[in-house]
Amino acid sequence: MKTRLMTVVLAFLIVAESFALATEESEKEILYWVAPMDPNYRRDEPGKSPMGMDLIPVYAGADEEGNDVRISPAVVQNLGVRTAAAEQGTLSRLVDTVGYIDYDESKVSHLHMRVSGWIENLSVKSEGERVSKNQRLFNLYSPDLVNAQEEFLRALNSGNQGLIQASRERLNALGISRGDITRLENRRKVRQTV
Template sequence: MKKILFIVISALLVFAACKSRKADVPKDTDVFYTCSMDPQIMESKPGKCPICHMELTAVKKSNSEEMDGIQLSEQQIQLGNIRTDTIKDGTIGDQMTLSATLNIDESKINIVSARVAGRIDKLYYKNIGDHITKGSRLFDLYSEELNNAKQEYISVLERQRTLDNSIIDFTQLAQAAKNKLLLWGMNEAQITELATTKKYVALTSFYSTASGTITTLDVKEGDYVTEGGSVVHLADLSVLWAEAQVYASQLSLIDQKGDAVVQIPDMPGKEIKGRIDFENPEISPDTRINLIRVTIPNYNNQLKPGMPAYVTLKSRQHHSLSLPVDAVIRDAKGASVWVRTGKNNFENRMVETGLEADESIEIKSGLQEGDIVVISGAYLLNSEYIFKKGADPMAGMKM
């Protein structure tokens, strides 16, 4: 009996000793070690940063912080100038400003083409950007077909002069030969000179049928052109298009009959009034972006295609939640805001944004009326979150 009692007492002493040794090993799970230069480093024990080799700093986790939240002290809030405001339902709209680019009015592009096949012997305008007035000598062409037609016309005129009393109506033959020359691009003055001198030259000059600036030169001297082949593209730059991109969600807010004002950043103070005259009927499925076009006059050709511009459109006001633009943090993952969930506690939330107007931005989803949102210091909160938790608060979040 004594032997059994001794064994039981020994076992109890061993168990107590083991329990005592476990209790002697403190383990603080609320502390981790990070680097002030590389906050993504998070270690469970002290040491040096594997990136910059600085001593790691102990940081205590706050049990009150949520997964996507952060807690700040009163001093941090004051130093970071973190201010909040309660989001309310209000109106946003009245006008919308879009980024745009000035482009050539494609409805005012004229193509000067060869009326007959031949070889370009000489070009009188050889540079993109040269301005050509209607009637200017454009190029000289050598054409066997045209030269044969010239000889035919001279021959008919000679026979008409000598055999005018015959039964053959040379007047109609002469008119038919002349019409062929007109069809192949010769003008009345050239034909009259040919009929007067009864001599022709191998090269025929052709003149521009329109005024404009050269945007495309399709031939060079020595090239052969076919009948109808393009020689030069001329653009009338007295009118330009201001083409702006607009998101599909904003289309319903645009007044198609409203006024538009185009501003040119390269010309401060210059504003040009116009109206929307085209909206692309097809929306890009990848970007969800549509194109609208405003036609504007180009007085004295001061504006150049390719210039950046801003298009301000009158839009209809509507009720919506809105915040100051600086309250919203935007990157490739989307948009988010910081919401106060307690006295000094803040939580990051993804939001869907809409219209921007007058330094305000529409919040379409992600918040509700009455939420207290950080309107100043949101980026500082973001940085503090990354420092403490070593991750972007928007990483892995979904709307």
């Protein structure tokens, strides 16, 4: 008899609680429905958002501009949101990460030869070795450069201005500076390496 009485009382309490929750929900006035992931997507009736999620109701009296963060209980349950009280403490400074070290590209100069040939004397022997401006890196022997210098000297000896100008332009195109061309013109001696 006691067991039946306890069962009836327990059932009554459960039904009363459910009825109270349902009454409380029905008393709130629904203003509109919004998408859970985009509060700008509003509708006048329940439905699905563009992402396929159920729209959630916004009730009258809800503070839209407040600083409170409010998440509906259904969303909290679905997402598994967990909360904790804020507390003061020290943050760890240990950070493990992956990184790459490379040269500063703005300070790297590339040297490209305009002629074929071979290096006879190498001054800088290893990659990454520091060099300074105007430091000789190597001596280059190029049969093309030797031939171009000889042609320029023959043109100078002939006195033909058109041929001299063409030879001068060829040397310049092969990467010989105007100063080096002037020195060649004054010395009249072919340099075997540059």
